[in-house]
Amino acid sequence: MGDSEIDNQQSTIDLSRYARQTSLKDFGVEGQWSLLKGRVLVVGVGGLGSWVSELLARSGVGFIRIVDDDSVELTNIHRQALYTEKDAAARKLKIDVAAQRLREINSNVAIETVYARLDRLNAEKLMQDVDVVVDGTDNFETRFILNDCAMKLSKPWVFAGVLGTKAQMMTVVPGKTPCLRCLMDAPPSCDGGNCRCGPGGVLGVAVAIAASFEATEAVKILSGHVDRINPYLLVFDVWSNSIKQIDVSTPRADCPCCVKKDFAFLEP
Numbered sequence: 001m002g003d004s005e006i007d008n009q010q011s012t013i014d015l016s017r018y019a020r021q022t023s024l025k026d027f028g029v030e031g032q033w034s035l036l037k038g039r040v041l042v043v044g045v046g047g048l049g050s051w052v053s054e055l056l057a058r059s060g061v062g063f064i065r066i067v068d069d070d071s072v073e074l075t076n077i078h079r080q081a082l083y084t085e086k087d088a089a090a091r092k093l094k095i096d097v098a099a100q101r102l103r104e105i106n107s108n109v110a111i112e113t114v115y116a117r118l119d120r121l122n123a124e125k126l127m128q129d130v131d132v133v134v135d136g137t138d139n140f141e142t143r144f145i146l147n148d149c150a151m152k153l154s155k156p157w158v159f160a161g162v163l164g165t166k167a168q169m170m171t172v173v174p175g176k177t178p179c180l181r182c183l184m185d186a187p188p189s190c191d192g193g194n195c196r197c198g199p200g201g202v203l204g205v206a207v208a209i210a211a212s213f214e215a216t217e218a219v220k221i222l223s224g225h226v227d228r229i230n231p232y233l234l235v236f237d238v239w240s241n242s243i244k245q246i247d248v249s250t251p252r253a254d255c256p257c258c259v260k261k262d263f264a265f266l267e268p
């Protein structure tokens with residue numbers, strides 16, 4: 001967005017709707033304007049991405065690009081924001097329903113829809129003009145592509161995964177925190193499809209909590225408070241009431257991705 005567009009935007013947006021947010025001492029009007037200028041890519045608008053995009057639209061993030069190629073099903077609704085039984089009955093595309101609801105929630109926000117699944121061929125184009133990327137995928141294969149591309153373009157991204165009642169979340173800021181490949185060399189093997197929420201099941205509220213953590217991290221980055229990001233790998237289980245913060249504060253010295261710049265997951 002050019003400076004003249006931002007000036008124009010600033011003269012037309014009524015900040016009063018964000019009063020409960022701008023009155024926060026550590027956030028203020030300055031943080032809100034930064035959010036309004038912020039651009040985010042939400043990869044997937046299923047369980048995580050639907051909540052994330054709703055939370056970011058309500059917060060006043062200026063531009064949200066949503067990427068998905070799936071349609072709404074009744075079995076989605078227990079864990080996915082934005083969608084209704086009518087959407088499932090009509091088998092509507094998630095990006096179409098999500099865009100309409102997000103615009104109804106906050107008309108200040110520019111919503112762009114992309115009917116696609118993020119892959120090694122389109123990742124760079126989808127990410128190159130945003131400030132932060134939020135993971136709403138359900139598989140590690142895509143997350144490794146996402147990680148490589150984010151490191152190549154030097155974009156911060158927020159990762160989360162939910163399985164059953166357990167979830168994990170981590171924020172990756174290039175040059176500051178470890179990347180996904182600092183933690184693991186390759187996607188973990190999938191035991192009978194149990195890496196995804198389909199066969200193994202997932203508690204809906206666990207997804208909403210993980211997505212809320214992701215959206216919070218994106219808000220910190222977009223509002224100019226990158227110093228506030230959670231530097232730990234957050235691991236929690238909403239059923240056994242456990243929450244752990246694992247110290248992964250130092251990038252791996254020989255990480256092939258963020259240190260050696262070998263973006264193998266973007267290669268054919």
Ligand SMILES: [Zn+2]
Binds near residue numbers: 179182252256258259
């Ligand atoms: Zn790394």
